Amino acid sequence: MAAVAAATRWRLLLVLSAAGLRVTGAPQPPNILLLLMDDMGWGDLGVYGEPSRETPNLDRMAVEGMLFPNFYTANPLCSPSYTPQEIVGGIPDSELLLPELLKEAGYTSKIVGKWHLGHRPQFHPLKHGFDEWFGSPNCHFGPYDNKARPNIPVYRDREMVGRFYEEFPINLKTGEANLTQIYLQEALDFIKRQQAAHRPFFLYWAIDATHAPVYASRPFLGTSQRGRYGDAVREIDDSVGRILHLLRDLSIAENTFVFFTSDNGAALISAPRQGGSNGPFLCGKQTTFEGGMREPAIAWWPGHIPAGQVSHQLGNIMDLFTTSLSLAGLAPPRDRAIDGLDLLPTVLQGRLTDRPIFYYRGNTLMAVTLGQYKAHLWTWTNSWEEFRQGVDFCPGQNVSGVTTHSQEERTKLPLVFHLGRDPGERYPLSIASTEYLDALRWITPVVRQHQEALVPGQPQLNVCNRAVMNWAPPGCEKLGKCLTPPESVPEKCSWPH
Amino acid sequence: MAAVAAATRWRLLLVLSAAGLRVTGAPQPPNILLLLMDDMGWGDLGVYGEPSRETPNLDRMAVEGMLFPNFYTANPLCSPSYTPQEIVGGIPDSELLLPELLKEAGYTSKIVGKWHLGHRPQFHPLKHGFDEWFGSPNCHFGPYDNKARPNIPVYRDREMVGRFYEEFPINLKTGEANLTQIYLQEALDFIKRQQAAHRPFFLYWAIDATHAPVYASRPFLGTSQRGRYGDAVREIDDSVGRILHLLRDLSIAENTFVFFTSDNGAALISAPRQGGSNGPFLCGKQTTFEGGMREPAIAWWPGHIPAGQVSHQLGNIMDLFTTSLSLAGLAPPRDRAIDGLDLLPTVLQGRLTDRPIFYYRGNTLMAVTLGQYKAHLWTWTNSWEEFRQGVDFCPGQNVSGVTTHSQEERTKLPLVFHLGRDPGERYPLSIASTEYLDALRWITPVVRQHQEALVPGQPQLNVCNRAVMNWAPPGCEKLGKCLTPPESVPEKCSWPH
Numbered sequence: 001m002a003a004v005a006a007a008t009r010w011r012l013l014l015v016l017s018a019a020g021l022r023v024t025g026a027p028q029p030p031n032i033l034l035l036l037m038d039d040m041g042w043g044d045l046g047v048y049g050e051p052s053r054e055t056p057n058l059d060r061m062a063v064e065g066m067l068f069p070n071f072y073t074a075n076p077l078c079s080p081s082y083t084p085q086e087i088v089g090g091i092p093d094s095e096l097l098l099p100e101l102l103k104e105a106g107y108t109s110k111i112v113g114k115w116h117l118g119h120r121p122q123f124h125p126l127k128h129g130f131d132e133w134f135g136s137p138n139c140h141f142g143p144y145d146n147k148a149r150p151n152i153p154v155y156r157d158r159e160m161v162g163r164f165y166e167e168f169p170i171n172l173k174t175g176e177a178n179l180t181q182i183y184l185q186e187a188l189d190f191i192k193r194q195q196a197a198h199r200p201f202f203l204y205w206a207i208d209a210t211h212a213p214v215y216a217s218r219p220f221l222g223t224s225q226r227g228r229y230g231d232a233v234r235e236i237d238d239s240v241g242r243i244l245h246l247l248r249d250l251s252i253a254e255n256t257f258v259f260f261t262s263d264n265g266a267a268l269i270s271a272p273r274q275g276g277s278n279g280p281f282l283c284g285k286q287t288t289f290e291g292g293m294r295e296p297a298i299a300w301w302p303g304h305i306p307a308g309q310v311s312h313q314l315g316n317i318m319d320l321f322t323t324s325l326s327l328a329g330l331a332p333p334r335d336r337a338i339d340g341l342d343l344l345p346t347v348l349q350g351r352l353t354d355r356p357i358f359y360y361r362g363n364t365l366m367a368v369t370l371g372q373y374k375a376h377l378w379t380w381t382n383s384w385e386e387f388r389q390g391v392d393f394c395p396g397q398n399v400s401g402v403t404t405h406s407q408e409e410r411t412k413l414p415l416v417f418h419l420g421r422d423p424g425e426r427y428p429l430s431i432a433s434t435e436y437l438d439a440l441r442w443i444t445p446v447v448r449q450h451q452e453a454l455v456p457g458q459p460q461l462n463v464c465n466r467a468v469m470n471w472a473p474p475g476c477e478k479l480g481k482c483l484t485p486p487e488s489v490p491e492k493c494s495w496p497h
Numbered sequence: 498m499a500a501v502a503a504a505t506r507w508r509l510l511l512v513l514s515a516a517g518l519r520v521t522g523a524p525q526p527p528n529i530l531l532l533l534m535d536d537m538g539w540g541d542l543g544v545y546g547e548p549s550r551e552t553p554n555l556d557r558m559a560v561e562g563m564l565f566p567n568f569y570t571a572n573p574l575c576s577p578s579y580t581p582q583e584i585v586g587g588i589p590d591s592e593l594l595l596p597e598l599l600k601e602a603g604y605t606s607k608i609v610g611k612w613h614l615g616h617r618p619q620f621h622p623l624k625h626g627f628d629e630w631f632g633s634p635n636c637h638f639g640p641y642d643n644k645a646r647p648n649i650p651v652y653r654d655r656e657m658v659g660r661f662y663e664e665f666p667i668n669l670k671t672g673e674a675n676l677t678q679i680y681l682q683e684a685l686d687f688i689k690r691q692q693a694a695h696r697p698f699f700l701y702w703a704i705d706a707t708h709a710p711v712y713a714s715r716p717f718l719g720t721s722q723r724g725r726y727g728d729a730v731r732e733i734d735d736s737v738g739r740i741l742h743l744l745r746d747l748s749i750a751e752n753t754f755v756f757f758t759s760d761n762g763a764a765l766i767s768a769p770r771q772g773g774s775n776g777p778f779l780c781g782k783q784t785t786f787e788g789g790m791r792e793p794a795i796a797w798w799p800g801h802i803p804a805g806q807v808s809h810q811l812g813n814i815m816d817l818f819t820t821s822l823s824l825a826g827l828a829p830p831r832d833r834a835i836d837g838l839d840l841l842p843t844v845l846q847g848r849l850t851d852r853p854i855f856y857y858r859g860n861t862l863m864a865v866t867l868g869q870y871k872a873h874l875w876t877w878t879n880s881w882e883e884f885r886q887g888v889d890f891c892p893g894q895n896v897s898g899v900t901t902h903s904q905e906e907r908t909k910l911p912l913v914f915h916l917g918r919d920p921g922e923r924y925p926l927s928i929a930s931t932e933y934l935d936a937l938r939w940i941t942p943v944v945r946q947h948q949e950a951l952v953p954g955q956p957q958l959n960v961c962n963r964a965v966m967n968w969a970p971p972g973c974e975k976l977g978k979c980l981t982p983p984e985s986v987p988e989k990c991s992w993p994h
Contacts, residue, residue, distance in 0.1 A: 046807075049546015049776050051566040051920050053807045069548040225809070225869060225917035272918040279546050279777050282893070310543075310550045312722070372722060396779070396923035398895040420722035421769040423548050426893035 029105050029328045030301070031194070031201045031256040033247075034320060035240060038078060038114065038208040041266025042294050043279025044233055050277060052225040054234050057241030061260065062298045064307050066347050071297030071315035072357045072369075076264045076286050078139070078211065083116055085138060085149065085469035088490065089460035090118010091128060096333075098324055099202055100129030105328040108199050111135060112186045113206035118460075120468055126158055130204075133157055134186040137470070140164050140179075140208060143172075150470045150483050159475025166481075170215050175228045177215035183207045184239040188246055195250045202324070205243075209236060212267060212274040227273055244300070254303035257327050259320060265292040268395050282425040283394035283403060287381055288359035288366035289425055290374075292393075299347045313346045314357050314369065337453065356446050362496075363456070368447055373439040374425070375414035377447070380407045399426050414440065464493035526602050526825045527798070528691070528698045528753040530744075531817060532737060535575060535611065535705040538763025539791050540776025541730055547774060549722040551731050554738030558757065559795045561804050563844050568794030568812040569854045569866075573761045573783050575636070575708065580613055582635060582646065582966035585987065586957035587615015588625060593830075595821055596699055597626030602825040605696050608632060609683045610703035615957075617965055623655055627701075630654055631683040634967070637661050637676075637705060637712075640669075647967045647980050656972025663978075667712050672725045674712035680704045681736040685743055692747045699821070702740075706733055709764060709771035724770055741797070751800035754824050756817060762789040765892050779922040780891040780900060784878055785856035785863035786922055787871075789890075796844045803847075810843045811854050811866065834950065853943050859993075860953070865944055870936040871922070872911035874944070877904040896923050911937065961990035 046053035047062045048069075083090075091097070099109035110132040111125045118124075119137030126133060138152045143165035153160035154168050162168050170177040187205050194201035209215055209232040216231035220238070224230025240260065247253040266276035268284035268291070278284050278291035285292055297315060299305055322340035325332055332338045345351035359367040367376045381393045384405045394403045401408075402415060402425060416429045416439050429436040467488035476482035543550035544559045545566075580587075588594070596606030607629035608622045615621075616634030623630060635649045640662035648660035659665050667674040684702050691698040706712055706729040713728035717735070721727025737757065744750040763773035765781035765788070775781050775788035782789055794812060796802055819837035822829055829835045842848035856864040864873045878890045881902045891900045898905075899912060899922060913926045913936050926933040964985035973979035 043546065043777055047546075049540065049544075051777070052809070052917055053564075053566060067550075069550060227915070227918040230917070272915075272924050277777060277920075280540055280548070280774060312549070396894055396896040396921060399893040418724070418769075420549055420727070421724040423774075424893060427769050 028198075028255070029107075029200050031191075031203075031252065032102075032107075032324050032327055033203045033243070033256055033258040034205065034324075035243075035258065035260040036113075036204065036206045037236065037260075037262035037296075038206070038211040039264065039267045039270075039276065039285060040210045040233070040236075040262040040296065041276040041278040041284065041291070042281060042296050043277035044210075044266065045296050047298075048296055049279055050226075052230065054224055054226065054230060055237040057237045057244070058260065058296075058298065061240065061244060061258075061300050064302060065258075065298055065300035065305050066309040066311050068297035068299070068311055068313065068315050070312055071261060071295050071317075072293050072359075073262070073264050073295050073317045075360055076288060076292035078114075078116060078263055083118070083138065083461060085119060085152075086464040086466050086493070087118070087461050088120070088463040088465050088468050090120060090123030092458075092460060093122075093127075095128075097129045098321055099125075099131070099204075101325060101330060102202050102328050103129065105330055106200055107202045107328065108132075108194055108197075109202040109204070110186075110190045111204045111206065112183050112190070113204075114139065114208050115206075119470055119473075121474060124155070124158070132190065135183070135206070136164065139211065140170060140213070142170070146483055153470050153473045153476075155473070155475075160473040160479070160481070161475065162479065163470075163481065167479075170213065172213055174221065175213070175215050175231065176218055176221055177209075178217045179215065180207060180209045180232070180235045180239055181217045184242060187239075187243055191243070191246055191252075192250070195252055200328075207236065207239075210276060212270040214270075214274050229272070229274060229276055233276070248302075254301075256301070257304075257324075258300040259298070259323075260300070261297040261317060261320075262295045263317075265290075265294065268393060269391060271395065280424050282397055282399065283381060285393070286361075287393050288361055288376075289394075289403075290419070290423060293359055299343070301347070305347045309347075309350065311346055311350065311352070313343070313352050314355055315343060315346075316340065316357060319343050356443075356450070358450060365447070365451065368443055368450075369419065370443050370446055372418050372420040373443060374417045374419050375440065375443045375447075376402075376416075377411045377414055378407060378409055379404045379415060381405060402426075402428065414443075416440065416443075462492060462494060463490055465490045525695075525752070526604075526697050528688075528700075528749065529599070529604075529821050529824055530700045530740070530753055530755040531702065531821075532740075532755065532757040533610075533701065533703045534733065534757075534759035534793075535703070535708040536761065536764045536767075536773065536782060537707045537730070537733075537759040537793065538773040538775040538781065538788070539778060539793050540774035541707075541763065542793050544795075545793055546776055547723075549727065551721055551723065551727060552734040554734045554741070555757065555793075555795065558737065558741060558755075558797050561799060562755075562795055562797035562802050563806040563808050565794035565796070565808055565810065565812050567809055568758060568792050568814075569790050569856075570759070570761050570792050570814045572857055573785060573789035575611075575613060575760055580615070580635065580958060582616060582649070583961040583963050583990070584615070584958050585617070585960040585962050585965050587617060587620030589955075589957060590619075590624075592625075594626045595818055596622075596628075596701075598822060598827060599699050599825050600626065602827055603697055604699045604825065605629075605691055605694075606699040606701070607683075607687045608701045608703065609680050609687070610701075611636065611705050612703075616967055616970075618971060621652070621655070629687065632680070632703070633661065636708065637667060637710070639667070643980055650967050650970045650973075652970070652972075657970040657976070657978070658972065659976065660967075660978065664976075667710065669710050671718065672710070672712050672728065673715055673718055674706075675714045676712065677704060677706045677729070677732045677736055678714050681739060684736075684740055688740070688743055688749075689747070692749055697825075704733065704736075707773060709767040711767075711771050726769070726771060726773055730773070745799075751798075753798070754801075754821075755797040756795070756820075757797075758794040758814060758817075759792045760814075762787075762791065765890060766888060768892065777921050779894055779896065780878060782890070784890050785858055785873075786891075786900075787916070787920060790856055796840070798844070802844045806844075806847065808843055808847065808849070810840070810849050811852055812840060812843075813837065813854060816840050853940075853947070855947060862944070862948065865940055865947075866916065867940050867943055869915050869917040870940060871914045871916050872937065872940045872944075873899070873913075874908045874911055875904060875906055876901045876912065878902060899923075899925065911940075913937065913940075959989060959991060960987055962987045 047059040113135040151163035214232045220235040281290035283289040283291040318340040323343040326342045357369040467485045471485040472482040544556040610632040650657035717732040778787035780786040780788040815837035820840040823839045854866040968982040969979040
């Protein structure tokens with residue numbers, strides 16, 4: 001893949017070289033706050049039709065800002081390759097991330113929550129432009145025995161301050177964990193400090209309460225009509241409300257661009273107790289149907305984004321890179337193509353730009369949307385073998401010839417859906433229809449152009465070694481929590497999609 | 498069935514005897530405006546998550562009033578029995594309808610749109626309490642040849658003023674018809690006249706543009722992202738906006754209670770071009786899954802209903818009868834049980850009342866919801882025979898053991914769903930769980946009580962005769978449009994559900 005398409009391989013990612021930057025005149029550019037949810041689905045917010053309507057703060061955020069019903073992630077998984085602890089690789093130094101670029105405009109940057117771009121020291125966020133970190137390098141799976149596998153560490157900046165299920169407990173039985181409250185406090189403290197210092201900030205708030213095992217703190221447990229998953233959503237909704245409230249209290253709301261979205265569709269394999277809702281869309285996480293990649297998305301910037309807007313711009317999470325640079329008065333580097341669109345003309349003036357959305361699974365371009373038409377070049381949910389063992393990415397849904405259990409190539413005769421009439425991808429257009437032919441005539445050259453421009457990227461996650469797991473993260477000695485790694489045995493590994 | 502349950506057998510229905518009425522003191526009771534859609538689904542409104550978000554007026558109505566995410570119809574069909582022209586029967590005189598009762602409080606009543614409670618003269622709305630009628634006695638199916646079968650007449654009050662596909666054209670090819678505009682004008686004129694006369698009014702606006710064959714007038718054709726069905730929805734949304742605007746213009750908004758809902762779920766057999774969306778819910782029209790019976794519902798009464806409310810009250814369309822009487826200061830009759838709840842405490846003070854929702858198909862009690870739990874006593878979509886011929890009430894959806902194609906009795910061991918965690922009815926509770934047992938312990942006595950209180954009603958629609966079709970409706974002679982009926986041959990007929 002090309003460096004640009006490789007960007008689809010990283011989490012939130014914003015990965016670029018420093019060439020060609022330019023600082024424009026604005027004396028104090030706006031703060032940037034990206035709220036990235038984990039496995040939250042399009043249908044999980046009241047404003048997107050969740051019947052229990054338990055997200056009053058996010059719904060209000062939408063009413064005060066701009067709602068995107070057609071916003072997509074770049075990959076239907078948390079991390080485009082699932083990255084367990086034994087993976088040796090991570091984000092290469094040759095990639096330049098958004099916080100690195102934003103430094104040129106004077107920003108201080110913090111990540112709160114899950115990093116997931118490599119857990120070994122050279123990959124840590126503070127080596128890649130962030131000034132502060134509170135959170136974890138991997139998912140909050142566990143508990144582990146600290147023998148075959150260590151528990152995931154939690155970092156403050158360069159050093160670990162404890163581990164999940166130890167200093168940072170998660171009660172799998174009751175679902176109780178205080179983590180969202182801790183992440184909230186980290187966000188509020190950071191915002192207050194930057195405001196006091198009159199420094200523009202970039203805060204990447206990548207919390208994971210809605211990723212199985214889902215959790216909530218005690219005041220929220222049992223409060224949702226939707227069970228434990230809903231408790232987690234309610235706590236997040238409350239937290240977002242508190243963050244926006246603080247921005248108003250500090251009188252910096254009009255100087256802070258806030259964007260809320262999620263990393264992929266709801267994990268229906270964990271539903272209903274540990275997974276969310278993709279509303280009317282087909283399937284969920286891990287698939288390239290709409291349920292896997294269409295995301296909740298809200299832009300909020302009082303005084304700049306007119307209230308109560310809905311934009312049908314086809315948006316992509318990669319746009320947040322370009323848009324953030326634009327907010328900071330920086331131009332994107334010119335030495336490579338950039339997939340991300342600058343959404344400022346969309347959010348400020350309501351401009352609509354024709355652009356394709358590409359749906360990847362691993363290196364395979366599975367589908368493309370242009371305008372209202374989505375063409376599937378491949379269909380696949382998961383293997384018959386997995387499916388027969390009860391792994392179902394599309395529970396209760398079965399569209400003949402669409403939700404296939406073998407990888408069906410359709411590049412010669414794509415399956416085409418009209419997403420306006422048929423957002424649930426249930427009625428493929430007849431291949432004999434004029435509409436089908438017109439849609440393909442429009443989409444085919446766009447696919448060809450994309451594929452011709454593409455240069456394969458370097459896989460970073462295909463060497464594993466149990467010796468590199470989180471045995472002895474920096475700072476472990478202060479806590480007396482260093483574990484002894486096993487013998488180093490590098491081996492090839494693969495993470496099929 | 499008991500007389501009360503028989504109410505579930507009529508369209509909008511409001512069917513009662515006059516005993517025990519009481520007029521309370523209010524000098525001018527509020528106007529009552531019921532907007533009843535035809536085959537519109539829960540998921541068709543932006544405020545319920547329709548991704549194209551093309552209903553700004555209805556969404557605003559919700560923001561200014563109270564939204565019900567848990568509101569149900571009494572039957573998953575337009576008319577609990579489909580009533581083609583050869584049906585001899587209709588609404589009996591022994592039933593007393595809402596407009597008859599409202600007369601006691603000085604209301605003038607009009608029906609605009611589809612009646613569907615019998616097309617022979619003795620059943621007409623003006624024989625049952627309405628003062629005015631503009632609309633049709635049957636669905637706008639056609640065109641017919643006026644030989645084997647006459648086209649459906651359109652009435653103004655007691656006389657027909659033309660027929661569909663003749664004086665009231667519907668272009669099946671383009672989808673163009675001016676009917677919604679005519680129905681809108683009828684509503685606006687009626688409201689203006691009543692306001693000028695200082696008379697309280699009851700307007701029942703039962704339009705049918707979203708029932709296949711769907712239609713819209715020229716300015717709306719091709720304007721929706723959702724195709725022709727969406728065009729119809731947009732025209733309806735615009736019309737509702739105009740009606741509410743007129744109420745404000747005339748300064749009677751604060752004295753007019755408006756309720757918007759639909760008669761059953763979206764007709765997925767007609768989707769996607771001629772049918773709507775049931776959002777995240779299972780199946781559609783004709784079934785007793787949530788997609789068949791959960792409806793969009795908005796209450797609006799500026800100055801009385803606080804703005805921006807969402808109520809999780811389990812509501813039923815039969816409540817509109819009781820609530821309307823309450824608004825008029827009338828008490829429901831005491832000589833029979835009344836299923837409908839007075840929703841005024843809900844809309845005015847936010848009160849929540851525990852009550853069951855019963856899901857019927859024909860005479861069969863298929864399912865019951867109480868609180869968050871829904872118990873299916875029977876499951877059935879349609880017969881294997883129909884299904885194999887391509888008739889599918891649950892396209893793209895298939896929940897094993899739930900969307901069955903034979904009538905599966907579950908009364909001994911009901912299938913139970915938690916609708917909060919699982920609004921899509923995909924994950925039946927384990928019958929070994931405590932939760933299942935607790936839910937059944939709660940629901941079982943409610944079902945028993947309901948069934949014990951039930952006295953079967955008299956079927957009204959099981960005699961057919963082609964001689965009674967709309968050959969020569971009153972007024973046909975003025976138009977020179979009287980057709981000669983065939984020989985009278987009464988025969989038994991049945992309308993399986």
